Amino acid sequence: MENNENIFLAIKGAIAAVAGMYSAAFGVVGCLALVWVACMAVDYISGSAAACKNGEWSSKAAREGIYHKGGMLLVVVVAAITDAAVHMAVESIPSIGINYSAVILPVVLVWYIFTELGSIVENAAAMGANVPEKLVKLLAAGKAAVEKDGAETVIDAALGGVSGQSGKNALEKLDYDELVELACQMGLTVKDGESRAELLSEIIKCAVEHESKQ
DSSP states (O other), X not given: OXXXXXXXXXXXXXXXXXXXXXXXXXXXXXXXXXXXXXXXXXXXXXXXXXXXXXXXOOHHHHHHHHHHHHHHHHHHHHHHHHHHHHHHHHHTOGGGOOOOOOOHHHHXXXXXXXXXXXXXXXXXXXXXXXXXXXXHHHHHHHHHHXXXXXXXXXXXXIIIOSTTOOHHXXXXXXXXXXXXXXXXXXXXXXXXXXXXXXXXXXXXXXXXXXXXXX
C-alpha cells in the first residue's frame, strides 16, 4: 500500500514538474495552446460519439473533421508567425519606442477555444445530455467578446503604455473629450456630469477586467 502511494506521489511530482517547466518555457500562450489542443481532441471524440449514437457516423465525415482541425492548426501557425514578424519588425526599429508582445496568437487561441467548447456542448446535446441554456449563452458571449473590434488595441492603449510609460500615466495625459471617446470605444456608458476622475477610474477598471480574462 505504501509503495503504491509512493508511486502515485512520484507520478504526481513528475507531472507537476513537467507542467511547471512547460509553463516557464512557453508562458500563458503555451498553456492556451494546450487547452485548445485538448478541446479539439474532446470535440472530435464527442462529435464521433454523437454521430455513432444517431447512426450518422461515416469515414468521410471523420476525415472531414480531421481536415477541419488541420485547417485550424494552419490558422494558429499563421497567427504565431504574424506575431513573431511584428515583434522582429518592432525590435529592429527601437526608435519608435513600442514594446510589442504576442497579441494576435492569444486572441486566435481564445477564439478557437470558445468555438471548440461550443461545439462540445452541441455534441453533448446530440448525445442526449441536458445542456443549461445559460452555459450556451455564456460561451457565445465569450466568443463575441473576443471578436469585438478594436478591443485588443484599446487594452494596449489603456495598459500597455507607450515609450516606457505605464498605461495609467498615458491615460492621465488625455483630456476629458479624449477620455470620453476612449470610453465609448470600450463600450462604456458616459453618465451626464461624470467627472474626469470618475471616467478615468471606470476606463482603468474596465481595461484591467478585460485583460485579466485574456
